Amino acid sequence: MKDEIRTDIRPAVLKDAEQVFNLIRSHQEDLISRPIGDIIQNIDRFIVCEVEGRVVGCAAWHILPEIGEPERASVEIQSVAVDQAYRRHHIGTRIVSRILTDIRRFDPAQAIVLTFAPEFFTSLGFKVIPKTQVMHKLYMGCINCTKHANPFTCPEIAMALDFRKPSYP
Numbered sequence: 001m002k003d004e005i006r007t008d009i010r011p012a013v014l015k016d017a018e019q020v021f022n023l024i025r026s027h028q029e030d031l032i033s034r035p036i037g038d039i040i041q042n043i044d045r046f047i048v049c050e051v052e053g054r055v056v057g058c059a060a061w062h063i064l065p066e067i068g069e070p071e072r073a074s075v076e077i078q079s080v081a082v083d084q085a086y087r088r089h090h091i092g093t094r095i096v097s098r099i100l101t102d103i104r105r106f107d108p109a110q111a112i113v114l115t116f117a118p119e120f121f122t123s124l125g126f127k128v129i130p131k132t133q134v135m136h137k138l139y140m141g142c143i144n145c146t147k148h149a150n151p152f153t154c155p156e157i158a159m160a161l162d163f164r165k166p167s168y169p
């Protein structure tokens with residue numbers, strides 16, 4: 001960690017919704033924007049980082065079902081953003097680690113992410129996987145993407161953290 005900053009990593013509450021909305025919207029190059037209504041409806045799936053009363057980081061999760069094999073469901077990590085001024089203080093690491101701990105109660109097979117920040121997710125133990133392994137995500141998320149016509153030519157990288165591996169605590 002560079003300098004010490006007083007950070008509070010915590011579950012989001014409704015009053016955070018507008019700041020979360022603005023944080024996600026300010027990263028349109030890297031993240032799919034989310035309507036405020038979607039953020040409010042899913043506020044219980046967001047973890048935020050607060051510094052001096054301001055939300056400077058957020059991330060959320062979402063279950064991707066495997067129909068017929070519910071125990072093989074994946075959890076997608078979404079909407080990961082840290083305000084530019086607070087980067088490289090391990091805030092992103094602490095937010096996503098909190099989500100990875102919280103979602104273990106559902107005993108999912110893996111966490112997955114589609115990302116332009118592979119180094120960040122590698123540092124959390126994620127490995128690059130072929131996009132063909134996340135077809136459910138492509139159908140549910142990429143189908144509404146307005147940036148790329150084809151998810152296989154989109155430069156986002158698919159990554160997974162396998163919870164079934166004995167090496168994972």
Ligand SMILES: CC(C)(COP(=O)(O)OP(=O)(O)OC[C@H]1O[C@@H](n2cnc3c(N)ncnc32)[C@H](O)[C@@H]1OP(=O)(O)O)[C@@H](O)C(=O)NCCC(=O)NCCS
Nearest residue numbers: 030080081082087088089090091092093115117119120123
């Ligand atoms: C990706 C992002 C969330 C990282 O947040 P952060 O709080 O700065 O990340 P951390 O400080 O926790 O970084 C942890 C490790 O990830 C790696 N890392 C993070 N950002 C990196 C970068 N820009 N380049 C290379 N490695 C990086 C490093 O190994 C880092 O450890 P170190 O600083 O001790 O070397 C932030 O850069 C961001 O908001 N980016 C724009 C939105 C985005 O791309 N989100 C991910 C899409 S799902």
